Amino acid sequence: MPDDPRGDLAERIAGEITLSDDPGATLRKWRTDFEVTQTELADELDVSSSVVSDYESGRRESPGIALVRRLVEALLDVDERRGGDHVRQYTRVLSAGFDSDVVLDLQEYPTAVELDDLYDAVDATEVVAGDRDQITGHTVIDSIQAIKRLRADEFYRLYGQSTSRVLAFTSVTRGESTGIALRVVNPTPNAVLLHGLSPEDLWEHAPELAQRDGYSLAVTEASLEDMLDALRDLA
Template identity: 70%
Template sequence: MARGPRRELAERIAGEITLSDDPGATLRKWRTDFDVSQTELADHLDVSPSVVSDYESGRRQSPGIGFVDRVVQALLDIDERRGGGRIRQHARVLSAGFESDIVHDLREYPATIPLSRYYDAIDATEIVAGGQDTVAGHTVIDSIEAITRLSSEEFYRLYGQSTNRALVFTSVTRGESPLVAMRVVTPTPNAVVLHGISEDDLWEHAPDLARIDGFSLAVTTLDLPDLLDGLGELP
């Protein structure tokens, strides 16, 4: 029987928690990635919120495989009840041939949207205006994992079906690495968003590189789960 995206994601989450040196912290990471509160998860598991809190903090012995499986299925059930956004993100990333620790989301839109609308959805501030003012898709990328693990050919596949898109780089400190990487990958996207930094934190040469290559450059400090939710509300 074929393994669907839900099962593949369940296996990934359960494996990470079970093999982690700090299972409670890994459980907490996935719970927050799914934007599920301790109370909501506890209600779904029919336990008190203190049980979830104790496991996440390490006050209780590491959760067994049975409890981990219940937690994973609960997170996926809650996601499906909300429309299945996280499961679909995982499926899109896998279908593009990437690991989900490198690419958080990759999506094509049915029609182009104004870049201003895209920035509003992720609370981004444009630093440099580019040559195009629309996007037709996005890719959300862990900058460190992508730069250290992807070949130039694989890096190009981050564009998905079109370069008429925004590339969002997470795990950014100042922006040097992703913007230097953009210089050796052609063609360039319509927009590059640096996640986790403000304009004051931005590498001083970043605006000049964006102007040279003609793409819009923006920054956002929105939490990653909220950013993914904002992108999920786009058409």
């Protein structure tokens, strides 16, 4: 973990906004990711909400680095007053060496969780039972971004502290790419959860690959926000 996780996160966000081709849109992305309204951010900065709206829409000239830093610090201050959940979430992802649009969440659990309980929490259907029925963490991965941007050796870091976890993949169409990718990763996780699929949508060979490698395979059609909330509640 970095010595100054908040400072490292603030620097990462500020840099992304400043270097963006559309700083306003990038600011809006981070504000919504932190679940802070324009009014809340404006109140924190002691400006009118129209000022924040104008920056996000591009009606005002792109903010300079000094203002960007104020905006970012305000976001982090609001989150920390609420308990700091988003700061901790992004710090875990960044400290593992991933961008937040590749890994959406990465957590370790204080105690082992029954897979059945996790699947109930995210309204998932288990397609294949695995060799192990408990997990001690989760990683939520945007499958398209991971395939585009991660090297083969970087996939191992998706396990966090342990392979005793569920790897949850979003942006999945049928599950071919994730099934094939897991064939070359050894050891395999305890469980794989494919988001946005019904059992009928699943690639026909995915269950066979899961059985061969011994991991539980499940699908869920819950909204991404609901799935992330349910997984974080387990931590």
